[in-house]
Amino acid sequence: MHVLLGSFAFMCIFPFLYVIIISISNEQSLAENGYQLIPEQWSLDAYKYLWDMKAQVLQAYGVTIFVTVVGTFLSVTVISMYAYAISRKQFKFRKQFTFIAFFTMLFSGGMVPFYIVMTQFLDLKNTMWALILPMAVNAFYIIIMRTFFLRSVPEAILESARIDGAGEMRIFLTIVLPLSIPGIATIALFSTLAYWNDWFNALLFIDDPNKIPLQSLLMRIENNMDFIKQNAMLSNQNSAILKSIPQDSARMAMVVIATLPIALSYPFFQKYFIKGLTIGGVKD
């Protein structure tokens, strides 16, 4: 059993190790021999290349961190409040609000209406909000959180708090939240990952190069490579296109710096994570 699990874990982590190895290989030996597990020559050129464009990379890093922190905070706040409200029997429109959240899981307007709402009604083009708001509320997490509150916060505690004269807000902040830390940590982790890895919203709404998050920077390079593949004729005439593509090892180095921080933060969440998921997984 241990051997099985161990080999499975290795299979999961191996691609990432490979990426790290490629990022510290010499470009010349990559060109000659393709990707190798143990390259002929090591080199840190790729990281030097990133260091040279540090202004852009740091800017993108800043955007990613800002969006992730603010976004996670906002989405945890909104989701837990919404979920708490619909978990309380005293709330009259509980069923309707549950339905409204649930409905969005089944039907969505599609990309173009979403784009129209974001750009023309809310006028969020080229703002940080365009990266934060679309992912702030997730119906599925609301349902998970609601179940979590129902299970882990006994009605009796709320009763006693009310008898002691606490208001709704106070009950929520000082009693319900501390009791539900595992659930909240789970949602927070999901949100953090989602925000960190999101590139699609930036592709749709951001034209200002200073507001591009890190993953989008990577995605742009990938998209440009696809484009060159399809329009080889064009790119030969216009070296400007080719100049926008970093080399293999540099691309892998970008993947490393984009993934490493989030991969390293995972262990800190883990202890909550195990509890949170099992409890939230039951629907009543």
Next chain:
Amino acid sequence: MKKIGILSLVLLLLTGVLAACSGGGSEKSSGDSTDEEVKLTWYMIGTPQKDTKDVMKEVNKYTKEKINATIDMKMLDWGEYNDRMQVITTSGENYDIAFTSSWANNYALNARKGAFLGLNDLMDKYGKDMKKLIDPAFLEGAQIDGELYAVPANKEVGQQAVLSFNNELVKKHNLDISNVNSIADLEPLLKVIKEKEKNVTPIATFDAYLPFDSILQEELPFAFRLDGDTDEVVNKYEEEITMETLKTMHEYYKKGYIQKDAATSTDSWPLETPNWFVRKEIYQPYAEDVWSRSAGYEIVTRELHEPYIFNNSVTGSMQAISATSKNPERSMMFLNLLNSDEYLRNLLDKGIKGTHYEENEDGTIKDLPARVENYNMPSFAIGNQLILKLYEDDPKDKWEKFEEFNKNSTPSPALGFYFDSNPVRTEIAAISNVTSEFSPALLKGAVDPEEYLPAFNKKLKEAGMEKVLDEIQKQYDEWKKKQ
């Protein structure tokens, strides 16, 4: 009680929507007059550059003075441009000018959809200066049913495929390329290279050249012949010449002149790495100089055919005015300036004098490091190339040569015929799928055409090839009558 809850919610949402709708004021187009200052949004293709802001400041000073308009240029990267513009067009977003072409933000498709304004009248009124400069072949060839929907950038109007050679190797082995006129003539040269140069792949992967004018994308089967019966649409993969050419390519592949993984390789064969002997390129006057310069060693070319004017070459780079534009007149005035005013055109292309380039006494220029690093613009995509300043190492007669090249280009039989693919959309989607499965391997020589071409054609038939060919023929005949 339940009902009231939902009702009040619906009302709440509705009021929100209504409030948002009434927010957009309806500005009137300013028409002829330039009394009122306007801001034009311009979507451009290319990697966003650091110094764009500074350059646009200068541009706006100038355009404000000339036509009382400021330009907000938004650059979207190569790989994103197409998807982004699709969303922008579908959502009916308001913008003024956008880059369009046969290969990104598709010109014919968008023009038919009504996404672009028809420009004939606007051009006559506000585009007089550029009309004088742009080669008439562009203005005629890019018309769809008699109306022009975008302003073509004046450049080489014809398309000519050439074989280019790494001259270092040609000289080293005393090879004679003067009688190479087709892919088949390469055999003896490739043989020498294969034997004597261990680290060189003789052929830098390319798709075989086939003498057809393709409808829609290059690799799709529908095409018109360039000689013989040119009025009949054919499946180019059933033609004799295709079989022969692909056989030659496969021969080369078997002999190891072509990379083993040619069919799936994504290698872009950068010129800087001299690990190749021959490749296929699209030519424009003095292109060999440009290539040699970026390669760092000499590159020489042999033409595969006379330059032809195809739909794809006249719609290779254009600027359209959006149907949603609030200021079409002012947009046209700007495009007119962009394509006829040397100062503005060079400013957008080369950047600011003294910062991005230096000018010599004879009017030629030299790039400064700042241009290469912070303002590297896709020159061909902006507008008229023939009013650009020459670099000090450019030949003096570069633009004259372009004009000559344009004069000597032969219009293809289907030039100006833009097929409307709507009636056979499903078939075309199926055919595209089949094509992407077979054509890369076939065109690059990786598989045996005697075996794979018939299989390919059988699958094309199953996908509805006949129906599409009939539809194209029908539309072509109608179009031909009107000519």
